Amino acid sequence: MENKITEEKLEKYFSVTNKAFEIAKKNILPSKEKHSQEIIDMVTNYISDANHFRQKDDFVNAFAALNYAHGWIDAGVRLDIFDVDDDKLFTVK
Numbered sequence: 643m644e645n646k647i648t649e650e651k652l653e654k655y656f657s658v659t660n661k662a663f664e665i666a667k668k669n670i671l672p673s674k675e676k677h678s679q680e681i682i683d684m685v686t687n688y689i690s691d692a693n694h695f696r697q698k699d700d701f702v703n704a705f706a707a708l709n710y711a712h713g714w715i716d717a718g719v720r721l722d723i724f725d726v727d728d729d730k731l732f733t734v735k
């Protein structure tokens with residue numbers, strides 16, 4: 643196992659996180675729109691940060707920002723804000 647964040651690995655995680663985010667945004671439970679906005683804002687900010695770090699070739703911080711973004715998405719899933727069931731993209735119950 644390699645202990646290095648390669649450009650390929652980073653691209654994979656950008657893809658996974660962006661895919662999960664798009665699905666989550668389309669599956670907000672009707673009674674949770676207000677609560678979803680803070681999560682959506684945080685994920686958007688962390689993905690933006692990840693892009694900023696990637697442009698500076700700082701793959702470690704880009705990878706960290708993506709993990710925070712995906713953590714916010716998973717928190718929304720666990721709090722029943724997003725109605726999703728894909729256990730490969732999300733931490734579902």
